[in-house]
Amino acid sequence: MAKWFPETTTQTKSQEKSDTSDKTPIESIVQGKTLSHTYYYHFAANMPTDAKQVFEEAVATYNATGVVKLIEGEGTAKQNRITFFVYSKATSTASQGLIESGHGGPKIIERTGWGAYTVNHARAGLNMKYPQMGIKKSVAVHELGHALGLDHSGSVTSVMYPIDHGRSVLSKMDIAALKSIYPESSR
Numbered sequence: 001m002a003k004w005f006p007e008t009t010t011q012t013k014s015q016e017k018s019d020t021s022d023k024t025p026i027e028s029i030v031q032g033k034t035l036s037h038t039y040y041y042h043f044a045a046n047m048p049t050d051a052k053q054v055f056e057e058a059v060a061t062y063n064a065t066g067v068v069k070l071i072e073g074e075g076t077a078k079q080n081r082i083t084f085f086v087y088s089k090a091t092s093t094a095s096q097g098l099i100e101s102g103h104g105g106p107k108i109i110e111r112t113g114w115g116a117y118t119v120n121h122a123r124a125g126l127n128m129k130y131p132q133m134g135i136k137k138s139v140a141v142h143e144l145g146h147a148l149g150l151d152h153s154g155s156v157t158s159v160m161y162p163i164d165h166g167r168s169v170l171s172k173m174d175i176a177a178l179k180s181i182y183p184e185s186s187r
Helices: 049-063 137-148 172-181
Strands: 038-043 069-072 080-087 102-105 108-111 117-127
Touching (some): 049 117, 049 137, 080 137, 102 137, 137 172
Parallel strands (some): 038 080, 080 117
Antiparallel strands (some): 102 117, 108 117
């Protein structure tokens, strides 16, 4: 049975998808934003050990790129933050056999004027209703990718492909998209 990675709310997710499969698209909400490459992450209070472990593995995957730096901790209102969480959502009969494995996305906060800043207070979650489908490193890497600003890709070699196929190693195009969001000057 296929696993579906859902769109988050329309306020935080791009409705436009790339027609090309050679690039990993970037969420429209982060395009053109200047974001620090450093993020502070924390786990929601109800986080089971196995879900926490796959998110820690996902964090290590992204940290290994050298493009972003994810540090455990709360962070401040003026710093990039990611909240990892779990939830339980049953699949409806209208979903035609697809299971929602996770949910994630960026939330950009911009302050203008004196003391201006732009930050991302993102979320990434795993669906506990189907733990055999959602509590996987590949799902955690995918949802963390959304939180960092990556959108669904048409390429099966990308961790951002919308149907889980077990991929948890970022492709060259995934890393290139991260570098376009977090250029050398932000590191």
